[in-house]
Amino acid sequence: xxxxxxxxxxxxxxxxxxxxxxxxxxxxxxxxxxxxxxxxxxxxxxxxxxxxxxxxxxxxxxxxxxxxxxxxxxxxxxxxxxxxxxxxxxxxxxxxxxxxxxxxxxxxxxxxxxxxxxxxxxxxxxxxxxxxxxxxxxxxxxxxxxxxxxxxxxxxxxxxxxxxxxxxxxxxxxxxxxxxxxxxxxxxxxxxxxxxxxxxxxxxxxxxxxxxxxxxxxxxxxxxxxxxxxxxxxxxxxxxxxxxxxxxxxxxxxxxxxxxxxxxxxxxxxxxxxxxxxxxxxxxxxxxxxxxxxxxxxxxxxxxxxxx
Numbered sequence: 001x002x003x004x005x006x007x008x009x010x011x012x013x014x015x016x017x018x019x020x021x022x023x024x025x026x027x028x029x030x031x032x033x034x035x036x037x038x039x040x041x042x043x044x045x046x047x048x049x050x051x052x053x054x055x056x057x058x059x060x061x062x063x064x065x066x067x068x069x070x071x072x073x074x075x076x077x078x079x080x081x082x083x084x085x086x087x088x089x090x091x092x093x094x095x096x097x098x099x100x101x102x103x104x105x106x107x108x109x110x111x112x113x114x115x116x117x118x119x120x121x122x123x124x125x126x127x128x129x130x131x132x133x134x135x136x137x138x139x140x141x142x143x144x145x146x147x148x149x150x151x152x153x154x155x156x157x158x159x160x161x162x163x164x165x166x167x168x169x170x171x172x173x174x175x176x177x178x179x180x181x182x183x184x185x186x187x188x189x190x191x192x193x194x195x196x197x198x199x200x201x202x203x204x205x206x207x208x209x210x211x212x213x214x215x216x217x218x219x220x221x222x223x224x225x226x227x228x229x230x231x232x233x234x235x236x237x238x239x240x241x242x243x244x245x246x247x248x249x250x251x252x253x254x255x256x257x258x259x260x261x262x263x264x265x266x267x268x269x270x271x272x273x274x275x276x277x278x279x280x281x282x283x284x285x286x287x288x289x290x291x292x293x294x295x296x297x298x299x300x301x302x303x304x305x306x307x308x
Contacts, residue, residue: 004048033298092241100291111256119287127286145229248273
């Protein structure tokens with residue numbers, strides 16, 4: 001079996017060492033497992049059973065050279081599959097993803113309804129390993145909280161698609177208000193500079209149109225979780241940490257979310273949420289998380305290649 005890793009899908013300027021290591025260590029592991037792994041440093045396509053890239057492509061596309069290459073690899077019908085590395089769902093527990101560099105891997109997509117995440121056969125030992133490596137423990141359900149925390153995503157980010165963040169925030173608040181009078185705190189994505197710059201306008205609109213809703217001024221998510229009753233999110237990984245810590249979760253895009261089996265979609269339950277089997281969920285999502293040492297020694301590829 002032949003796997004081609006495309007080095008130039010990482011931007012030429014300010015190349016991230018972690019991203020480079022993803023591409024090189026994956027190839028090393030393919031060869032260690034007895035298959036053919038090639039690190040390709042050109043911008044042309046190479047026929048292979050699997051094309052390997054870091055990241056994915058926004059649905060609207062981009063003009064940068066590295067993103068054009070990424071799109072060509074995704075569109076290439078000569079490859080049986082496109083394998084990609086994406087962000088670690090357990091990143092909240094690992095500062096800068098150190099020391100293990102766990103990342104999630106999938107075929108042909110980065111959402112649960114578009115990608116194959118190699119999770120058909122669950123091995124509980126993987127969750128035990130990740131739990132030990134990252135010092136993560138499933139906490140008891142929190143039942144005495146006060147406010148509802150909305151974790152906003154990046155406006156126009158690939159997970160939000162064409163959905164406008166401001167519209168989603170206000171629609172979601174209005175839906176919550178049909179069933180709960182609890183205070184609502186909105187945590188804007190800390191990395192979304194454009195939305196952060198619009199805080200005064202967003203705060204004014206909230207004051208004029210919504211009742212008992214405020215923008216968070218906290219830096220850390222842990223601060224916003226103090227006295228929290230439930231966490232609300234569209235479809236991103238920002239609620240993984242709160243779920244493990246025992247907070248009830250509500251999502252508005254269950255098709256794409258990796259948290260769908262442990263989160264509510266019905267806001268009528270927000271004051272009295274149900275409990276879910278979080279262990280089974282954690283064991284499932286652990287099946288597509290692999291650390292650098294497992295990339296390098298071929299353990300990750302030996303698992304992934306079963307799905308080719």
